[in-house]
Amino acid sequence: MLWMGLIVGSFLNVCIYRLPQNKSIIRPPSHCIQCNMRLHLCDLVPVISYLFLRGKCRYCGTSVPPRYVVVEIITGVLFLWCFQVVGLGPELIKVLTFTSFLIVITFIDYDHQLILDKVLIWFFVAGVGINLYIGYPTISDMLTASLTGGGLLLIIAVITRGGMGGGDIKFVAALGLWLGLKLTLLTLFLSFIIGGIGGALLLLLKLKSRKDFIPFGPFIALGAFVSMMYGYDLIRWYFYISR
Known part of the structure; x- marks a missing residue:
């Protein structure tokens, strides 16, 4: 492998x-x-x-x-x-395809501060096709997650007057089709935590300055990968320690 x-x-x-x-x-x-x-x-x-x-x-x-x-x-x-x-199994095909898209999106966004529509279109199509084949998340869960995730980032973009790019909004909407509602919300939560830590490290290591634009797409991608691999375990752990 x-x-x-x-x-x-x-x-x-x-x-x-x-x-x-x-x-x-x-x-x-x-x-x-x-x-x-x-x-x-x-x-x-x-x-x-x-x-x-x-x-x-x-x-x-x-x-x-x-x-x-x-x-x-x-x-x-x-x-x-x-x-x-x-x-081995159909789930592995899903995870490997998902990971491959995340890598492409991450490096292009880091290099060019762009999340390309032509990549997201294939990301949309692959997510829907694979999930329909596997049988989950359901179509309603995929659509709810896509609208909710993309909608939340759209609200943030409006409130912050451009603090969130259109590519990020569409990226999270596409992730909703792959992950379903629970894991999409977890992805957003993790991405903001990882983004805060990652941004601080980039500044400390002087890889970026305070005047530089730091793309958010790579942090969303990392949060999405963690959610895909360990999302339900993290959710169960959270509710267990919250009791």
Whole structure:
């Protein structure tokens, strides 16, 4: 499962790089962005090719950004994590697909402060299709969660006069179709906590300054991943300690 994640991560890198530029993720085949030489199979083995070539293009010697390997490793680790938690079955397909979308949305939003509609449309479609196949959440729960989650962020955006972007609103609305009402509300709760902590860390580590815009999408994505994996356990734990 780790290797499957590394391979998928390589494809996600293509999506992260090309989609904001309105380029096809299929054509042209993988190539060096500096010398335009087509990359062969031996150049595309996740992580290993990067290490073997010492992080450089085989043909022109241009340095390859280490971010590509980071995305591959993150995807591989998360896929293995999902498998350990969920096990084999239809639920694993749902979780892996969900995680892949979250990775693409996170890195594009971090790089460009954009959550692309064309990604969200496929996210919507995949969520509805997979949940209808699995049988839960119900259609009514999905619609309620989508309207409630998106609506809450819309209210926040109006009150704060743009403190929340339109992409974030649509992202949470799409998450509602995947998660149902309870887990969507938990996602919002976690994302605000994670966002507060994460924003503080970015400032402390000087990765961002107070004048920089800090995208909220990655924090929503992390909250959504935790909710998908452990949401009902967290809800049961909360009500248990609240008694």
